[in-house]
Amino acid sequence: MKKIVGQVTVEEKNEIQLLFERRNGLNELAKILTPENDALYQKLVKDMGETGTKFQQWWDGMADKYQWEGTVDGHWEINFETCEIFLVTNN
Amino acid sequence: MLKYLVIQLADDAASYCHYENVSKGVQFISVENLKTAIRFGMVENLNIQFIYPKRALPDGYAEIIETIDHTKIIPCAAPNSKSADIVVCNSIEEIEGYNFDKEQIVILRIYRSEVNELPRIYDLLKGKCARLNVVLRDVEKFSEGDFEDYKSLLAQLGNKVTTSLIEGGNAQLNLLTDRLVLNTMNNCNAGDEVVAIMPNGKFYPCAGFYYDNPNEDFGDLMRGVQIKKRQLFKLSYAPICRHCDAYHCRRCAWLNRKTTLEVNTPSHEQCVVAHLERNESGRILSSIREACEYEPETTIPEIDYLDPFEKRKEW
Amino acid sequence: MSFEVAKKAIDYILDNENDSNFATESVIWDFIGGEPFLEIDLIEQITNYIKSELYRRNHHWFNSYRLNFTTNGINYDNPKVQQYIKDNYTHIGITITIDGTKRKHDLNRVYKNSSRGSYDDVVKNIPLYLSQFPGASTKVTISSEDIPYIKESVLHLFSLGINEVNINCVFEDVWKDGDELLFENQLIELADEIIDNKLYEGNVCSFYNENIGKPLSTTTSDQNWCGAGMMLSIDAQGNFYPCTRFAGYSLRNKKPIIIGNIRDGINNNLLRPFLSLTRSSQSTDECINCDYAYGCAWCQGENYDAADTPTIYQRATAICKMHKARVRANNYYWNKLYRKLELEGAEKPAEKSFDINC
Numbered sequence: 001m002k003k004i005v006g007q008v009t010v011e012e013k014n015e016i017q018l019l020f021e022r023r024n025g026l027n028e029l030a031k032i033l034t035p036e037n038d039a040l041y042q043k044l045v046k047d048m049g050e051t052g053t054k055f056q057q058w059w060d061g062m063a064d065k066y067q068w069e070g071t072v073d074g075h076w077e078i079n080f081e082t083c084e085i086f087l088v089t090n091n
Numbered sequence: 092m093l094k095y096l097v098i099q100l101a102d103d104a105a106s107y108c109h110y111e112n113v114s115k116g117v118q119f120i121s122v123e124n125l126k127t128a129i130r131f132g133m134v135e136n137l138n139i140q141f142i143y144p145k146r147a148l149p150d151g152y153a154e155i156i157e158t159i160d161h162t163k164i165i166p167c168a169a170p171n172s173k174s175a176d177i178v179v180c181n182s183i184e185e186i187e188g189y190n191f192d193k194e195q196i197v198i199l200r201i202y203r204s205e206v207n208e209l210p211r212i213y214d215l216l217k218g219k220c221a222r223l224n225v226v227l228r229d230v231e232k233f234s235e236g237d238f239e240d241y242k243s244l245l246a247q248l249g250n251k252v253t254t255s256l257i258e259g260g261n262a263q264l265n266l267l268t269d270r271l272v273l274n275t276m277n278n279c280n281a282g283d284e285v286v287a288i289m290p291n292g293k294f295y296p297c298a299g300f301y302y303d304n305p306n307e308d309f310g311d312l313m314r315g316v317q318i319k320k321r322q323l324f325k326l327s328y329a330p331i332c333r334h335c336d337a338y339h340c341r342r343c344a345w346l347n348r349k350t351t352l353e354v355n356t357p358s359h360e361q362c363v364v365a366h367l368e369r370n371e372s373g374r375i376l377s378s379i380r381e382a383c384e385y386e387p388e389t390t391i392p393e394i395d396y397l398d399p400f401e402k403r404k405e406w
Numbered sequence: 407m408s409f410e411v412a413k414k415a416i417d418y419i420l421d422n423e424n425d426s427n428f429a430t431e432s433v434i435w436d437f438i439g440g441e442p443f444l445e446i447d448l449i450e451q452i453t454n455y456i457k458s459e460l461y462r463r464n465h466h467w468f469n470s471y472r473l474n475f476t477t478n479g480i481n482y483d484n485p486k487v488q489q490y491i492k493d494n495y496t497h498i499g500i501t502i503t504i505d506g507t508k509r510k511h512d513l514n515r516v517y518k519n520s521s522r523g524s525y526d527d528v529v530k531n532i533p534l535y536l537s538q539f540p541g542a543s544t545k546v547t548i549s550s551e552d553i554p555y556i557k558e559s560v561l562h563l564f565s566l567g568i569n570e571v572n573i574n575c576v577f578e579d580v581w582k583d584g585d586e587l588l589f590e591n592q593l594i595e596l597a598d599e600i601i602d603n604k605l606y607e608g609n610v611c612s613f614y615n616e617n618i619g620k621p622l623s624t625t626t627s628d629q630n631w632c633g634a635g636m637m638l639s640i641d642a643q644g645n646f647y648p649c650t651r652f653a654g655y656s657l658r659n660k661k662p663i664i665i666g667n668i669r670d671g672i673n674n675n676l677l678r679p680f681l682s683l684t685r686s687s688q689s690t691d692e693c694i695n696c697d698y699a700y701g702c703a704w705c706q707g708e709n710y711d712a713a714d715t716p717t718i719y720q721r722a723t724a725i726c727k728m729h730k731a732r733v734r735a736n737n738y739y740w741n742k743l744y745r746k747l748e749l750e751g752a753e754k755p756a757e758k759s760f761d762i763n764c
Contacts, residue, residue, distance in 0.1 A: 021469045024496035029461055031493050032454045040462055231675075319715045328719065330682040352663065353679040353717055355687070360675075403682050406628075 005068045005076070006085040012062065013083045019055045026051060093316065094280075096137040097287040098128050099298055100152070101144040105166035105179045107198050108226055108279075109346045110299030119149055120290040127312045128288045129159050138162070142298070145169045164198075183208050191220040200226045203237050210247045213264060217255070222263035231350050233360040238367065238397075245371040253378045269339035270372035271379075272387045276332070278342035282309075282324030282354065286316055296324065296354075299345035329355040331362070334406050335399045336391075339372070340365035359398055366397040407642040412452045414668040415640045420465055427638070427672060432470035434499075436637075438650065443481040450490055474499045476545070478515065480524055482531040491538065502535055504528050504568070505546055506559020513551065529566070536567050543570035548589075550580045556592040561599055564609045572612045575732075577708040579724035586731040593735030601743050616740055618701025619733030624686040624694060634706035634718075635680025644668035648680045651707025660711050663718075679718055680706065688719040702729045 008016075026048045035041050059076065062068075066085075068076060074089035102116030120128070132139040141156055143165040165175035167189045172178055177196045180186040186199055197220045199212065209225065216223055233241070248267060255262035262268060269277065279285065282296035286309065293308035294316050295301040301308075310317035322328045324344055332342055332355070342357065350358035373391035396402055422428055435456060437449055453473060460468040473494055479502035481487055491498060504525075505511040512523025536542055544563060548556060556573075563571050575589075593613055600606050600614075634649035646666040647653050654662040666672040686694055688709065693699065702725070706718050713720035747753070 018469055025457070025461070025468050025471070028494055028496065029457050033458065037458075040458065044461070320713070320717060320720060323717060323719055328687050330684050330687040331678070350675045351678050352676060353719060355719060356679040356682060358675045359678070400678055400682060406684075 001091060002077075002086045002088045004084050005070075005087045006066045008062055008066070008078070008083050008085065010083060012058075013078065013080060016055070016058050016062075016078060017080050019051060019058060023048075023051050023055055093135060093137055093284060093286055095140065095285040096128070096132040096135070097140045097142060097285060097297065098125070098132075099142045099287060099289050099301075100125075100148060101146075102290050103146075104142040104144045104298070105164065105169075105181075106200065106298065107142065107164050107177065107179045108297065108299070109228065109230065109341070109343050110297070110302060111228070112298070113302050116290075118290045119152070120288075121292070122151065122155065124288070124290070124292040124312060125152065125155050127292075129155065131288075131312060131315075133159060140164055143169055143171070143175075147171070183212065186212060187215065191216070193218075193220060195220050196222045196224060198224045198226060200228050202229050203227060203233055203241070206241060206244050209244060210251060213248060213251055217260070217262075221261075222265070224265040227364065230364055231346065231358055231360050233364060238363055241364065242367050242371075245367055246374075249371045249375050253375050256375070256379055257382045265339065266368045267372050267375060270337070270369055270391065271376055271389055273338035274389060276326050276335075276338050276340075276342070278326070278332075278340060279344070280324070280342075281344050282318055282321065286318070288312065294318075297345055300348075303345075303349075323353070323355045330406075331357060331400050331403070334402070335362075335365075337362075337365040337369040339368065359400065362398040362400060366394075366399075370394075370397075407448070407640075409448060409451050409455075411640075411642065411644045411668060412448070413455055415644060416452070416456055416459060418668050418671060419638070420459055420463055422671070423463075423465055427674070427677070431466075432472070433467045434472045434474050436474040438476060441478050441480070442475050443477050443484065443487050446481070446484065446486045446490055450486075450493075453490075453494060471497060472499055473497050474501075476501045476503060478503060478524060479528040479531050479535070482528075483534055495538075500535070500539060501543065501545055502528065502532070503546075504532070504544055504563065504566075505552075506555055507562045510552065510555035510559045513555070532566050532568070541570070542568060543572055544568050546571060546573040548573060548575045549578075550582050550585050553585060553588045553592055556589070557596040557599065560596055560611050560613075561605075564605055569608055570610045570612075574612070574703070575725055575728045577703075577705040577722060577725050579712065579722070581724060581728060586727040589728055590731040590735050593732060594738050597735060597739040597742060601739070601746055606743065613732060614736050614739045615701060618736055619698045620700040621695070621697050622685070622699040627700075628684045628686050630683050630685065630706075631703050632706040635677055635683075638672070640668070646672055648677065649707055651705060652710065656707060657711050660713075660716055663710070683718065689721045690723075693721055693723065698730050698733045701733070702726070 026044060030044060030048065033041050033044055063070070063076070068085055069087055070076070071087065071089055074087050077086045077088050078084070079086065099120065101119045102114040103112060106112045129139065139159055139161040141161055141163055143163065145166050145168045147170055162176045163174060164177045164179060165172045166179045166181070167185050173192065175195060177198060178189070178191065179198045179200065180189065181200050183201065183205055186197065191197060197216065201208070206227070213223065245267065248264065252262045252264060252267050279297070281287075285297065287295050287297050287301070289295060289298065289301045289305070291305060293305070293311040295307075295309055296318070309319065318324070326333050329342070332340075340361070343361065344354040346361060347357050348354045350361070369391065373393065376385070376389060376391050379385045419428060435453075442449060456471070459465070460471065475498070477500060482502065491500075505514065508523070508525040511525040511528070515524045516522060517524060546559065546563075560571050560573065596611070597614070600609070600611065634651065637649060639647040639650040639653065641647065641653055644667050645653075645664045648663065648665055650656060652663040663676070665676040683706070693702075696702070704721055709720055709722045710716070710718045712722040712724070
């Protein structure tokens with residue numbers, strides 16, 4: 001099930017969209033980069049950790065700010081077109 | 092509509108503009124074509140300009156030419172250059188060694204490496220000719236550094252022109268004084284208002300197009316002028332120029348095609364050079380108006396660009 | 407194209423991150439062929455270089471790039487292609503060009519040295535394609551011979567689960583007398599099918615657009631329709647074009663317009679005509695003042711190829727009668743649809759959009 005539980009500003013949406021794109025880019029780069037390329041590999045590992053942290057911080061911060069409805073078995077999603085936040089649950 | 096007919100008397104006639112005469116031909120226009128061209132100019136009510144070579148014309152040509160009111164454009168090295176309305180000099184040396192008539196207009200064709208000589212030449216010709224038209228032969232090769240040098244040079248020239256105008260002198264220099272009296276575009280207009288007839292009896296927008304490819308003619312003396320896609324030679328179909336106020340710019344269709352492949356689109360270099368001149372004209376205008384009364388209601392506002400192409404998103 | 411040429415092209419583009427030609431927030435690396443998936447090994451090598459170089463250089467495009475493919479779909483289920491899709495899934499956009507029904511598709515798409523059409527080999531991959539890209543669309547191009555098959559083809563594509571059909575007439579002068587009437591009738595019959603069967607709910611056919619067919623002002627709507635000059639097209643030798651339509655292999659009558667190469671870079675003067683071109687500066691008064699102007703598109707390459715002189719500033723008008731026929735059928739579509747919805751008391755359908763979620 002998917003229902004709207006809130007909305008963020010365009011600026012806030014831009015922040016998470018950038019992190020989302022970067023995280024995707026890092027994940028797909030990780031598939032081709034090997035430890036033999038040491039400098040770039042180390043940079044990637046560090047970057048993946050930092051980006052993941054920032055990503056989670058954004059969701060935590062926004063949830064705290066807007067007090068969205070949540071459930072234990074669900075997760076939030078954002079629609080980049082509309083800035084709407086959805087609560088997605090399995091039932 | 093057509094206003095001017097340029098009649099090129101020989102393949103090796105003088106270039107008086109941006110193009111170079113690269114022809115190895117020595118053909119004179121035939122007597123028959125000369126007469127037909129003059130008749131064409133008369134019936135179409137066109138102003139006729141004859142372009143002469145350095146060498147003497149064959150017998151009989153002078154008499155035919157004199158059958159119509161006209162302008163003579165003659166290289167300074169030609170034997171009859173004293174009879175020229177417009178004298179063409181292809182170097183600093185040529186201009187230094189020539190004794191002009193006060194009524195004559197002088198065209199000086201120089202390379203960008205020679206522009207530093209212009210203040211001296213301007214002083215040299217002061218009071219000795221009616222007007223100095225400077226043509227840059229390699230404007231398309233200007234670099235960013237050249238633009239800076241040109242700007243400084245124009246400032247030097249601008250000071251001289253300002254002083255002369257305040258003193259009441261006649262200081263006509265196309266690069267800086269034309270814009271002082273213009274409120275609309277005043278360009279070459281080849282292909283729209285101007286057409287050239289070459290020694291082969293065919294029409295071209297100007298001689299430059301003939302030297303590029305004689306097969307790309309715009310009609311001939313039998314068929315008349317047949318300008319293909321004529322609207323592209325008009326200001327209203329020039330997307331950059333129609334938004335521009337460097338009204339004195341030559342807006343050279345031949346140079347446009349050479350650099351951008353389109354007759355209606357100028358190169359970056361042509362635009363920047365014209366705007367450096369325009370801006371210096373603006374400085375001159377302000378200085379004159381501070382010093383004395385200046386009749387023409389020209390305006391040259393300050394702008395923050397040198398190439399109107401950069402402003403295309405605001406059009 | 408060799409990898410070396412591709413690498414030099416990428417290096418040139420990334421070396422000039424601050425050049426106005428590349429000052430975009432995002433980039434699409436578009437692989438076109440021939441058929442791109444015939445060269446999946448090369449594409450993988452190129453993609454890996456792009457990804458690692460964007461990252462190594464801290465290039466701003468690392469956070470915003472896409473890899474686009476237009477494919478005939480035959481090799482879609484090839485294991486190497488599938489692995490490539492998996493490895494780059496969040497950055498990939500793929501369009502499979504399936505033209506419609508088997509008879510329509512096989513009319514134009516046959517194997518080399520054979521009369522066998524490719525429809526069966528493509529359509530078997532559609533379920534896999536749609537499972538990986540649920541919002542996928544297809545692109546259909548209509549020429550004179552294709553007109554009788556428009557209705558059945560669009561309906562067939564909808565039935566395959568392709569909910570967005572982008573379709574347009576070719577810009578080239580291929581149209582015969584009477585084609586416009588056949589075309590209009592096909593679009594009206596298609597409109598009837600879509601409306602009577604409520605296919606407008608969840609499907610989009612780009613022929614029908616509420617805004618087209620109105621006059622346009624030269625002061626407020628003078629922009630260029632075509633993207634030539636705003637993209638960089640690179641051939642196998644490393645030459646740059648404003649669009650692939652200006653390469654020698656795409657042109658019938660004119661010389662290629664090469665705006666640079668991987669060694670010397672872009673000659674910006676050659677780009678100026680493309681970037682300053684407007685609707686009014688290339689159109690006749692008839693086009694400028696046309697009552698049906700909105701939605702009448704053009705291809706700058708075809709304009710150039712069909713022009714009387716070597717200029718991009720002469721609008722080709724072969725498509726004029728087809729556009730007007732489309733406008734008439736489009737008017738029919740919206741009039742019929744709105745009347746139906748009005749009688750049913752229903753709301754106007756929202757335009758379909760595909761959500762992007764994270």
